[in-house]
Amino acid sequence: MKAFPKFALAFVCLSLLLPSHGRATIDDALSFALEAADPYVKQGFTVREDYWGGDLPVKQQKAIVHQLFKGNEYWFWMGTDVETARVSVHIYDSDGNLAEVEHWQKPHMAAARVVPKTTGSYYLIVEIEKSDRERTHWSLAYGFR
């Protein structure tokens, strides 16, 4: 075996053994968000196949604008792959008033439910409240019925 193939093989093996800190961790975060969603699917919520995610330092919020429709009910589920992290997701209306009717936080995940009083723009505020990592991967999914 020549030197290059050996190096390439070693690289491939290392790639498989070492944890990847990019896409994989966001996907791991998503798996927790979807785990949070699971009980609600049984209640008739349709989970959208798209998801949103990234990484954030502790206490830095991220706002995502979402068009919500009166007549629907929504659950937003946030997940993280970091076991020690505490994450949160909250929903505000276009005037900045808290719009969610309930929320919860658990290890690896958080969720909030909204029944929009009006059709329009809402702000989803996601935050890493606590984590032992400099930046923490998160992912957000949602469902409606």
Add this chain to the structure above:
Amino acid sequence: MKYRDSMLSATMDGRSKQGMQALWVLLVLALSPLARAEEPRQHIDVGKLPQQATLVEDVIVPVPSEVFGVLDKLGSPNWHDVLRADLPPVPGARPETALLLGDVIAEGFVAVEAQDPEQVKKIGRSVLDLSAAMGVRKAVIARSNAIIEFADKKDWPRTRRELDGALADVKQAMDELHDEELAQLVSLGGWLRGTEALTQVVNRTYTKDSAGLLHQPALLDYFDRRLAHMSPRLKSNEVVAKIQKRLPEIRPLIGEADSDISQQSVDQIREIVHDLVIAIAPPSP
């Protein structure tokens, strides 16, 4: 609970059971992550979001199912009247193909509402043809087949889910090909046809609630921004240029957060989006 009591009784001799129960409850609450949950602020200053949040550019464009789901709850209009008879052929220019792809997927939702399996199947095949023209056929083959299969079985909820999925798959495949701008045109084409259908339905049985579904300022601003930042090559396309010119005309008609959208405004919105949909999907001569 009984198990917890017996554990406490066995390990904490000499203390009252009641007191220990209270201690146990306090301990559980203190260790529970729920107990540590911070209560959200009741109000945020949305005007200051760019300072406190790293990103406000992100706008989630809803899937058509979200709108059609509400329309389902509002009543059952005659969707056959809204359904388009013809499906236009694949255009030559890629921006127009992308717009038409979104338009045809949105048409699929109308066909599902009309519970017209033959039209849904035609749409499934058209989605495949248009995706092939965009170079993303492989990404939607499974969806297209599923749309046809579920329409054949008249399984409308699953057909609708597959249409949502087709839209997501097409956009993802185009993003992967670095055709993000064209992917945005797919979304825009879908939104325009969906809005046209919505105005048609709302106008027939006008209520304030149903007209309220048109209050979509964030989406309008989002599409407006996306068009403004598109490459000159795309912006020079005749249909794209027309959309960019007419889209801002809708903004004053969709009202403010607390105001109602009048039937006259609904009609004006319908005229604008109909004009744009005709540009995307010209009717057969």
